[in-house]
Amino acid sequence: MAKHAKEMETLKEHLGKHQLKFTRQRELILDAFLKQEHITAEEMYHQLAKKDPHLGLATIYRTLNLFCEAGLAQARHFGTQTQYDNVSHKGHHDHLICTSCQKIVEFENCDIERLQEEVAAKNGFVIQTHRLELYGLCSRCRH
Amino acid sequence: MAKHAKEMETLKEHLGKHQLKFTRQRELILDAFLKQEHITAEEMYHQLAKKDPHLGLATIYRTLNLFCEAGLAQARHFGTQTQYDNVSHKGHHDHLICTSCQKIVEFENCDIERLQEEVAAKNGFVIQTHRLELYGLCSRCRH
């Protein structure tokens, strides 16, 4: 089985539905994208510069946005840049962050996740991923 | 008791600790900031234009960032803009964000908040604020 066959199929399906075309660039970018958990357009631009020195930055942005529309990627605004997350990479953890000592504790809670699904469904959304950060004071810093 | 006395005190404490000064502009901006749940620098610029036509946009950005450092505000990157959240505001809401069209839906869920408190308590934390963002596809972008 070819690498990333399933995602490639998802992309082609999306392209077909919207009268879009399957191009060498889209294939190249998808391949690179799926190898990582998340990436910025700029990072990808540099990564692919070796394989295709003429690949334009605008094409990368356009293609990553296309992946979002196809449900393969998720855009997240991080600081001043946009990070594109690979949706097929699962494993998400949430964080408890101490605002005083910056200590970070990871946690996972199925009940919260279930409620998130409910809220999303109520609003017509299908969740791809989420981000939950709880900011507060840890026991040590409270004293 | 004066309006926002507690937050004003927090700000002055922060200023004192860092050899910064208490200015008319900082007081004006804090007062306006605390009246709302969240705001962008641009919005505040227009709001305050009547009260002080000479107040510069750069000062607003600088001051809102100062509030973040003092723990009064929290910066959140939404689309291309930065939104500054009022940490002291109770009626906190979370966000559903479409990864395709960037549409944002606000929601509030007491059950989730209660579970967050439980998780925090279990880890010895006391929550000050939190950030919950659900990323996915809205009903329109799914078709």
Place this chain on the structure above:
DNA sequence: ATCTTTTTGATATAGCTTATCAATTTCAAC
């Protein structure tokens, strides 16, 4: 192979935030 439609690459443009810097203000010391 032909022809229509989409895509690409290069660059210009737009939009938000920060950097710069002379003039002004704050505030502690006298």
Place this chain on the structure above:
DNA sequence: GTTGAAATTGATAAGCTATATCAAAAAGAT
């Protein structure tokens, strides 16, 4: 209340990221 060092402000330039533009190239159906 003056004085003076240090911080702040306002106006604007500059920096960055992301999108728009458009002629040339590529895709894909016929």
